[in-house]
Amino acid sequence: MKTLAAQVITPEDLLIHWQGHRKLTRNLIEKFPEKDFFEFSIGGMRTFAQLTDELLAIAAPALKGIVNKEIKPYTEASEKLIFKAQYLEKWDEATAEINEYWKQLSIEDFSETFNLFGQYEFPIIQNVLYFIDNEVHHRGQGYVYLRALNIEPPFFWER
Amino acid sequence: MKTLAAQVITPEDLLIHWQGHRKLTRNLIEKFPEKDFFEFSIGGMRTFAQLTDELLAIAAPALKGIVNKEIKPYTEASEKLIFKAQYLEKWDEATAEINEYWKQLSIEDFSETFNLFGQYEFPIIQNVLYFIDNEVHHRGQGYVYLRALNIEPPFFWER
Numbered sequence: 001m002k003t004l005a006a007q008v009i010t011p012e013d014l015l016i017h018w019q020g021h022r023k024l025t026r027n028l029i030e031k032f033p034e035k036d037f038f039e040f041s042i043g044g045m046r047t048f049a050q051l052t053d054e055l056l057a058i059a060a061p062a063l064k065g066i067v068n069k070e071i072k073p074y075t076e077a078s079e080k081l082i083f084k085a086q087y088l089e090k091w092d093e094a095t096a097e098i099n100e101y102w103k104q105l106s107i108e109d110f111s112e113t114f115n116l117f118g119q120y121e122f123p124i125i126q127n128v129l130y131f132i133d134n135e136v137h138h139r140g141q142g143y144v145y146l147r148a149l150n151i152e153p154p155f156f157w158e159r
Numbered sequence: 160m161k162t163l164a165a166q167v168i169t170p171e172d173l174l175i176h177w178q179g180h181r182k183l184t185r186n187l188i189e190k191f192p193e194k195d196f197f198e199f200s201i202g203g204m205r206t207f208a209q210l211t212d213e214l215l216a217i218a219a220p221a222l223k224g225i226v227n228k229e230i231k232p233y234t235e236a237s238e239k240l241i242f243k244a245q246y247l248e249k250w251d252e253a254t255a256e257i258n259e260y261w262k263q264l265s266i267e268d269f270s271e272t273f274n275l276f277g278q279y280e281f282p283i284i285q286n287v288l289y290f291i292d293n294e295v296h297h298r299g300q301g302y303v304y305l306r307a308l309n310i311e312p313p314f315f316w317e318r
Binding site for chain 2: 111
């Protein structure tokens with residue numbers, strides 16, 4: 001993909017930005033003690049494992065839907081993961097899938113609308129920004145869980 | 160500012176995106192009981208008032224620095240705010256300032272580097288994405304504070 005005109009952000013840099021965030025979230029998953037990843041929460045919120053289920057159900061599947069123009073409802077994986085190592089494996093699979101699907105997006109595609117999960121009809125750029133923001137949002141919650149567990153979270157700048 | 164070539168995201172849409180997040184953060188500040196805004200925290204973290212001090216010290220001052228090419232160290236306001244209403248007033252002032260400064264950025268500017276606070280030398284687009292991500296990150300923490308206080312936070316989609 002060749003960028004000819006000046007861009008606010010290029011597709012290449014937006015992918016690096018997204019994957020940088022995903023790397024930080026992966027580090028956060030690693031910091032959780034096995035038990036707390038699946039059991040700890042505050043104020044009736046989801047555990048970080050459950051939040052990660054959501055993140056995994058969005059990123060690669062949503063981008064796949066966009067690229068293939070296939071509208072599928074939001075669904076979390078039916079396979080129940082019971083170890084953190086399984087989550088990290090799924091995370092890495094998604095990282096590679098995202099890199100592959102991303103190559104199929106042209107600059108023009110970002111302003112096309114896509115009905116994400118059959119529910120959110122917005123330009124693709126807004127869908128992508130949502131994937132990132134939603135992850136940063138939930139990861140911020142994970143930072144509080146770690147602090148409450150007296151564990152030093154990774155530096156926000158570390159990507 | 161006229162966009163001639165296809166853009167992944169236009170400056171206009173990136174501003175709307177940023178201000179949409181700022182609107183949601185403003186809603187979050189409003190949801191906090193006066194006392195808890197200044198006193199509640201989890202795991203030794205900053206209160207939401209202190210986190211808001213940081214957000215206010217970044218957004219408009221940082222964008223002003225970028226536009227005026229003035230490198231100033233990061234500093235939080237010396238004036239101590241003691242009411243939530245004062246924070247909301249500062250928030251709205253920053254909203255208007257951001258809109259004004261934003262008009263002075265051209266598409267070409269976003270790929271220029273700027274040494275933010277004399278510490279973070281990155282392309283301007285990365286500085287701007289940092290302002291947004293950092294706010295989403297801390298606001299996600301505010302969501303946990305509200306949940307821990309048994310208060311329903313605003314819907315993440317509401318901007």
